Amino acid sequence: MTANSLLGQARLVADGAAQGVDAATAKLPAIAQPSGQIQRHALVMTYGDCFWLLGMTLLAIVPIVLLLRRPAPGLAVSGGH
Numbered sequence: 001m002t003a004n005s006l007l008g009q010a011r012l013v014a015d016g017a018a019q020g021v022d023a024a025t026a027k028l029p030a031i032a033q034p035s036g037q038i039q040r041h042a043l044v045m046t047y048g049d050c051f052w053l054l055g056m057t058l059l060a061i062v063p064i065v066l067l068l069r070r071p072a073p074g075l076a077v078s079g080g081h
Contacts, residue, residue: 008034 011034
């Protein structure tokens with residue numbers, strides 16, 4: 001949605017009429033509402049992208065783990081407590 005969108009301008013006028021104030025006074029809160037919605041949608045999309053990326057990383061690592069060999073029996077494991 002852009003500032004020149006007819007749908008957006010109609011919504012601003014409708015919000016101002018519903019509040020009973022002139023268009024100039026109602027403009028700031030009316031613009032803040034879609035801005036908040038856009039921010040929430042962006043947050044949800046970011047969460048979804050991160051979830052997808054972590055899932056793909058996990059799928060890429062699983063075959064690598066399955067290719068690891070077990071240590072030979074009887075060998076001491078160093079570096080432990």
